[in-house]
Amino acid sequence: MKIELAENYGFCFGVKRAIKIAEENTNAATYGPLIHNSKEIARLDNDFKVSLIEDFKAFQPGDKAIVRTHGIVKEELEDLEQSGVEVVDATCPFVTKPQEIAQEMSEEGYDVVIFGDEAHPEIKGVKSYATYGARVVTSVEELENVKLHERIALIAQTTRKVEEYMQIANYLIPRHKEVRVFNTICNATFENQDAVRKLSKKADIIIVIGGKNSSNTKQLFSIAKENCPNSHHIEDENELESEWFRDKKHCGVTAGASTPDWIIQNVINSIEKSIN
Amino acid sequence: MKIELAENYGFCFGVKRAIKIAEENTNAATYGPLIHNSKEIARLDNDFKVSLIEDFKAFQPGDKAIVRTHGIVKEELEDLEQSGVEVVDATCPFVTKPQEIAQEMSEEGYDVVIFGDEAHPEIKGVKSYATYGARVVTSVEELENVKLHERIALIAQTTRKVEEYMQIANYLIPRHKEVRVFNTICNATFENQDAVRKLSKKADIIIVIGGKNSSNTKQLFSIAKENCPNSHHIEDENELESEWFRDKKHCGVTAGASTPDWIIQNVINSIEKSIN
Incomplete structure (x- = not known):
């Protein structure tokens, strides 16, 4: 069985960039959640000692503050800088x-x-x-x-x-x-949708990975099902059932905008195991 | 019988302004027709010695050239100025x-x-x-x-x-x-249309003054007729028939964008005479 990732899936450019910035700044703290994904935030804390501070007044001089992808209010940014906090800007360009x-x-x-x-x-x-x-x-x-x-x-x-x-x-x-x-609209969300639409027309099974409450993941799942009734929405590899893949030739994989690559990779590894 | 002019009719602001400029510059020549109305151009020539030159190379140093309402090409304007011609700009603002x-x-x-x-x-x-x-x-x-x-x-x-x-x-x-x-659209034409629409709903006769071939005058006439079947399209006072006004209480008057005020005034004077 061929496993094919959608042309666009999961994290957008800005989120990937922010995570890379966080990984490069160990012992820093993000001001507010860096992205809207708690598993990924826990991973950054465990593996890279990047913690989460919700109140920007809790930052102390000498601290390193990572500004999240959505950006923050100008006055708060200035306050942080003036209070001697080192600011690392992970605002999406x-x-x-x-x-x-x-x-x-x-x-x-x-x-x-x-x-x-x-x-x-x-x-x-x-x-x-x-x-x-x-x-x-x-x-x-x-x-x-x-x-x-x-x-x-x-x-x-x-x-x-x-x-x-x-x-x-x-x-x-x-x-x-x-x-x-000014056309400041970013097409990332729509690109994921276009990609799963295309993929679901040629695959005979689609796996959509993302939170069950994630609105954009549910939209991807709904689009996939239109073209490929054998579509499944899962949060991680533990929900996969080997039964789904029997006699299938082409498995398409996509993921919501808040799904990190490592979860997607775990799913792909599990699919590969289940078909061998 | 009450005679009422439409709230907007005839020449727009830019044309009125250009004619005033021409009247103030006797012994000048306009480069191309100042406006699209030959009677008015003949009047300016007769009464104010403002002639018409079609080829801008015919202007001589010391001549006074009036730039018409539609404006001219930048290079021609510069050529005129450089060749010692006095330029009077009547381009609509x-x-x-x-x-x-x-x-x-x-x-x-x-x-x-x-x-x-x-x-x-x-x-x-x-x-x-x-x-x-x-x-x-x-x-x-x-x-x-x-x-x-x-x-x-x-x-x-x-x-x-x-x-x-x-x-x-x-x-x-x-x-x-x-x-x-940039919203560079001028509403003058549409304002004349809106005004005759409004007027034709309350008048029992409408007189529309303008060239029989004038596209915008024909549009005014068509709008007037929709609301007031007793509408008449004339070029000047000679076409008026006193019969039209019998038992009428409210006469609305409008004019196309190329109709000068003096023609409109002649029409109104004739209507007043015909009803007395």
Whole structure:
């Protein structure tokens, strides 16, 4: 049986980069969870002595603080630096970019509008960089009674759908002299979905690895099942059943955005054992 | 009978301004027709000695050249100035603006895309200001096999419909890092249409004044007729029939974008006479 990984699966570029940074900075602490995966955070603590601090005031001068992938609020970053903490920035570059845009546009006199979730750490961070403030919205309705300037800079949360972003753009453009639309959406999530769609059309069994509550993993599983009814959603190798693989010729494997490579590798090793 | 002018009618701001400039510059010549209305051009020649020169090379040092509302190509303007011709700029400010945007964006490294008619004098002018060139398109299809840079500046011809402009914006935004959308559309034409729509709902007769071949006048007439079947399209007061006004209480008057105020005033004077 052939085992084939989806062209895109699991961690995105920014998460992989953050983990590498953490592994290179032993005896540091991340400010807040580095990524949304507790097993991986436990591994970093055990193997690399990278602990987790939830309150940034708990950092002491001389400590090493790793800034997580979603970024943090500008003022907190400045406080950390001013209090003598060594800051290692693991903010995803795709998040640093909208932070920079928010600051630059705000200082150039644009009214900054952010399409995203005000409560999400990424958006809290991006908004904090808009020197003269920014308006965060999730729908056109939230803009309807709002008075904005003639020149607008529009920024999106990296995980939003471009179709929904365009609704905001379509509302603003006819109503303002200039709308600078920054395409800050990152396609990683959608790339995983496209890849499993493609793979599930040619495989006769699909294994989707990820937390049972993980929304993006469930979406991958749902797409896989559409094309390949013999699809299975597991959290790790312990859930595999050798029965599934009987008479199968082509096994496709994918994983949710919060699934580390070592769990995926464990699953692949177990599949290989079960078919021999 | 009450006679009421539509809230918006006839010449737009830019045309009125250009005529005022011409009237203030006797013994000058316009380079190309100042506006698209031969009666008005004849009036300026007769009353203000403002003639019409079609070839810009015919201007002599010391001549006074009036630049028309649609603007001209940058190089021709520079040639005129360098050859000692006194240039009086009657370019509509709503056209000067996209010219300035085209130059600034091109020099800032943006790929300039213009939504408009490549053969129209306005667009020839605007395009000429893009120092490193610009692409002129009328539809999304024309962009499909085109390789553009990551940063786009989008400009529209002033008379285009915003819905069509948005189609271009919707195509470009998801495909590029940044799209700066400049809303350079002027609403004058649409304001005349909105105004006659409103007026024709309350009047019991509508007089639409403008050339029988004028496309925008015909549109006004068509809108008027929808709400007020007793609508009439005339070129001047000689076509009025007193019969039309019998037992009417409320006469609405509008005019196409190429109809000068003095023709409108002649019509209103004749209506007043015919009802007394």
